Amino acid sequence: MDLKEYLRKDLTEEELGLLKASFDVIGSIAIIEIPKGLEKKEKKIAEALMMLQSNVKTVAKKVGIHKGTFRTQKLKIIAGEKTKETETKENNVRLRLDVEKVYFSPRLSTERQRIYEMVRKGESVLVMFSGCAPYVCVIAKNSPAKEVYGIEINPIGHKYGLENIRINKLTNAHLFQGDVKKVVPKLKKKFDRILMPLPRSAEDFLETAFKASKKGTMIHFYDFEKEEDLPEKAFEKVEKACKKARKKHRILCWKKCGQYGPRRFRVVVDFKID
Numbered sequence: 001m002d003l004k005e006y007l008r009k010d011l012t013e014e015e016l017g018l019l020k021a022s023f024d025v026i027g028s029i030a031i032i033e034i035p036k037g038l039e040k041k042e043k044k045i046a047e048a049l050m051m052l053q054s055n056v057k058t059v060a061k062k063v064g065i066h067k068g069t070f071r072t073q074k075l076k077i078i079a080g081e082k083t084k085e086t087e088t089k090e091n092n093v094r095l096r097l098d099v100e101k102v103y104f105s106p107r108l109s110t111e112r113q114r115i116y117e118m119v120r121k122g123e124s125v126l127v128m129f130s131g132c133a134p135y136v137c138v139i140a141k142n143s144p145a146k147e148v149y150g151i152e153i154n155p156i157g158h159k160y161g162l163e164n165i166r167i168n169k170l171t172n173a174h175l176f177q178g179d180v181k182k183v184v185p186k187l188k189k190k191f192d193r194i195l196m197p198l199p200r201s202a203e204d205f206l207e208t209a210f211k212a213s214k215k216g217t218m219i220h221f222y223d224f225e226k227e228e229d230l231p232e233k234a235f236e237k238v239e240k241a242c243k244k245a246r247k248k249h250r251i252l253c254w255k256k257c258g259q260y261g262p263r264r265f266r267v268v269v270d271f272k273i274d
Contacts, residue, residue: 006048011041023049026099026106027086028057031075046079057081060099070154071103071198090134091116093141093168095160097132102157104132108197111257111268112138115195115220119143123192126212127151128180128205133161133173135195140165140173149191150175151183181208190214199224199266206241210273213247217273227263230256234269248274 003021011019015038023032030049034042046059058081063074075084084100090109097104112135119125121144127135130150140148150173152158158177165173176183185208194209196202199222209219223234231254242249251271258266 001052003045003049003052006052007045010044010048011038015041019045024106025053025056026097026104027088028055028081029084029086029099030056030059031099032059032061034061034078042078050080058083058086060084066103070101070157071200072101072154073103075100091138091142093134093137093164095132095134095137095164096167097160098156102132102154102160104134105258107258108134113142115139116143118218119145119193122146124189125149125193125195126184126189126191126209127195127197128184128202128209129153129196129198130161130175131157133164133175135197136161136173136175137164137168137170140170141168145172148173149187149189151180152177153179180205184208184212187212191217193218193220195220197222203237203241206238207245210241210245210247213273215273218252219271219273221269221271222257223267223269224260225265225267227265230254230265230267231269234267238269238271250274 004016004019018035018037020033023030049059050056058077059079060075060077063076066073085098087094087096091113116139119139123145125139125145125148127150130136130152133150136148136150139145155177161175191212202222221238225233249271254267254269256265257268260266
């Protein structure tokens with residue numbers, strides 16, 4: 001039984017029409033959106049969700065959008081245990097985090113799998129904006145990469161990233177806390193593969209990615225675009241940055257990897273430096 005069906009006896013038809021049946025589950029915490037007009041029923045909705053999802057011990061509602069340098073989102077607990085810290089499992093790794101203080105999307109687990117399956121033996125991989133290190137841990141655990149570097153500006157995200165490396169017993173993962181634009185030059189390294197999972201403004205960091213690239217480097221560039229602009233707008237951002245940096249490149253493919261609004265998508269463009 002889905003959430004709407006379960007709540008049919010408690011909500012009017014109008015309220016059921018407002019209810020958003022989709023939600024994210026991160027470990028033992030479910031994150032839901034309560035539309036205007038349903039605030040008085042939020043407790044009932046949360047309790048119903050916990051009945052339907054036996055693994056969920058806490059239900060939190062979104063209070064705002066993802067914003068700020070750290071891309072975090074304000075949440076309010078409306079049912080269950082009073083905690084925003086949890087541990088989730090995906091792609092053979094355990095990930096610990098605070099869902100309010102660290103950006104993390106469980107919807108990207110399939111994309112993380114796609115990436116680690118592409119990594120070849122001996123690669124040096126750089127993950128910009130690594131958060132609590134989901135990409136770093138998944139790649140280091142599942143691929144034959146020689147080393148995986150992660151950079152995160154959020155000190156709390158970095159702290160959880162270090163903990164996640166420890167609990168997954170990873171020896172080929174290295175994390176740095178700070179601004180990507182300042183940290184990358186200090187590494188004095190060239191990478192075989194660079195991930196840029198910061199969709200809203202990743203184009204501002206392409207020049208930094210180029211400084212850590214070499215001939216043959218694969219770059220995974222993430223972007224937010226309207227459906228009618230796909231894939232041209234994302235391609236234009238890559239091509240403009242490459243032209244400015246005088247970098248020859250080949251776009252190999254692109255794909256949608258999540259929806260963040262009506263007719264608005266997160267996309268990734270895979271391109272190689274020639």
